[in-house]
Amino acid sequence: MSEQMSDDDERQQSPPSDLDFTSNKARTCIVTGSVSGHTEFQSPYPDQVLENVLENVLHFLTSRRDRNTASLVCKSWYRVEALTRSELFIGNCYAVSPARATARFTRVRALHLKGRPRFADFNLMPPDWGAHFNPWVLAFAKACPWLEKVYLKRMSVTDDDLATLAESFLGFKELVLVCCDGFGTGGLSIFVSKCRKLKVLDLIESEVSDDETDWILCFPEGESHLESLIFDCVEYPINFEALERLVARSPSLKKLKLNRYVSIGQLYRLMVQAPQLTHLGTGSFSPSEIAGQGDQEPDYVTAFAACKSLVCLSGFREIIPDYLPAIYPICANLTSLNFSYANITAEQLKPIISNCHKLQVFWVLDSICDEGLQAVAATCKELRELRVFPVDAREDSDGPVSEVGFQAISEGCRKLQSILYFCQRMTNAAVIAMSRNCPDLVVFRLCIMGRHRPDHVTGEPMDDGFGAIVMNCKKLTRLAVSGLLTDKAFDYIGRYGKLVRTLSVAFAGDSDMALKYVLEGCPQLQKLEIRDSPFGDAALCSGLHHYYNMRFLWMSSCRLTYQGCQQIARAMPRLVVEVIRSADEEEMDVCVQTLYMYRSLEGPRNDAPKFVTIL
């Protein structure tokens, strides 16, 4: 009882520091938990002192991996760690139930949940597969009402869930939804109107349905605590006047990312109100259609120049490149630039990029061609992350970028840690060069868009290139392969990819050996997603020793049979083995279309749709 009272106090006032909270708890324990039933105050047991100390110390432990390790020391440490964990990360929402999570971790302030597997983003899974936020929000509403932050990735969130969030958690501060769906502007309206302490509302690459409600208008009047408002994925017009007023009364606003319904003229008005922004998504970056012919164009250059803290720039959803010079004043400060919606040429890029000396993160379309990449390589010596997306994402499109730009980047950007590169042509030589020039690579994702395409100069498979990457990039944890690949490539990965945690394979390999090499050779493997590769039941069996160490395995359009999957399911009781077929197929077939399996403490889930069979 006394515990609950102190929690109530916390909710209504600003929360006390964790140290105060800890000592409250300790006193409570002593008063109520005495062996012989005494109720008067006694000097604490030695064990109790140790637990107090432990609580105070563990409070400083933030890494969840460290915390997991600490919790294994002994029961006392397990208990204390659970009490002091304030950020709860669950990489697969079906690995553990909400009830179990809230029972163990009672003082969580931040919840981070991931749902669907990544290949679901590419229509490889029928919709309504699962990953519902609803049971979680209900469980936490009851058990952890002081939850402040929720971060969801690939989950289905309903309008009701948003309402529950706003109503049940009085101090709620941050909501981040990445690749989520299931809600609309109606749910957003309720959410923003009731969350009086809201600091962060980030909608990133999520599908928001249009309920024709003006959710921007629903932000409460008076000074807002907003620090971050990201809604560039919302595909409907918003009430700009209401947004302008909201920005004007949000003095703490640092991050603002607009959708493509905000014109450049409107952007100007917002920037003038908020020169303190650090992260800006520019919206359409083109004028609205009703811009008068004779109207004076606002001074965009001055507006950008006034944003002295701007370090991250994105947007440009419908860019008119003539307006690009407006951003010249801030190029030198930029550490992150996202041009991945801007269909611009190398010539248009060069004047911008030649000033971006501090750039660390750069996302761009392949419309800049190899020449544009060469310009990037010439200037951006601090580049850590590069993503090159295709303008024309088809297998047989013309490829404006190739191994030429790729190699230029490797030679110019030696500190590169993460690369995602879509192209139509590649050579082993260029990939090998990158493996030598960029030894700090942690993430290497190369997508040669034509299936089974070899080195276009030698005609050889791409085995040696990827082999060099795993051999030379000793910090590599994430790898995505493509092009023509034989089992040899996978032998390399199994032999040298000792730190690889995430591996994506598509249209690759010749036989079961390939998958075996990986399952037997990569001890850190956590997430394995495979499509359209000739791996069968035997290969699947070769990973039995490792599956409990993995978050999940995805295999679609491979050569698995129902029986093979069933063997796995029988051998490993803590593994949930889901066989997924397309929504319109009625019966189970001998051949398995999609296998998705993951470790879980809960056994088969009870919300599986018809097209999912759990073995």
Place this chain on the structure above:
Amino acid sequence: MESGCSKKLLDLIPQEKKWGFIENQNGISHGSSEEKKLELKLGPPGEEDELLVSFGYFSSMKSNAKHAHNKFPPPQEDHRGGAVLAASWAKNHHHQPKPPNCSQKRTAPGPVVGWPPIRSFRKNLATTSKLASESPTSLPHKVANERNPAAPETRGKGLFVKINMDGVPIGRKVDLKAYDSYEKLSTAVGELFSGLLAAQRDPSADGPKQEEEKAITGVLDGNGEYTLVYEDNEGDRMLVGDVPWHMFVSTVKRLRVLKSSELSVINLGSSKKGKRVQN
């Protein structure tokens, strides 16, 4: 039930030899001296073919890659898109029946679901963003005019079909609306590929060499080294030139330039003999 599973595992291992290209390997060898053994070897034709048929459309490409050690890279482009074309190709090459195993079931024609792996909101960028063709310096006046829903650049008016050629890994595209007869098409095709072929004979060449360009002629009359064929909207392979030009344009889906020597092997027009209409 672990023992049950490992028993099955042992059963599966002997069968595995049938699947893998690697012959007579004992377990996984991880020494650098054994790297050579890990290279793919040629199996006996029958064994390989059985495996390859089950791969569907990309099978014939692999066998070409193994057998050919010449300078011309095998035509790899067949498995981009047009799987219907290649499926009939594969069927025609290998006469063994498909084993009832779980090969990739979907030999769907055209684009494959979810490939390339781009999320849907990143697609269609060519239409939503503008290519700045002209850039006049005065902004306000030009703005109102440019802000139209972007008409597709040239593609709206042209009829682009893919064309691939034996021995050239990268396909090209031709705009059939630019020609009004078979002769013009044939000339254009000849010009399109002769430069590429010459560049391939010498891989170090940057562009088409002037000396070595061998004109590609006679693609329509069966006399030249190459012959032009096409795939129509029913998935059948036809000789170009058989039907009236306008009918050709309305039914053609893609083109291919084949070595004339290989023509006899191909079963043109599938089983519908009636399709070979005389002009």
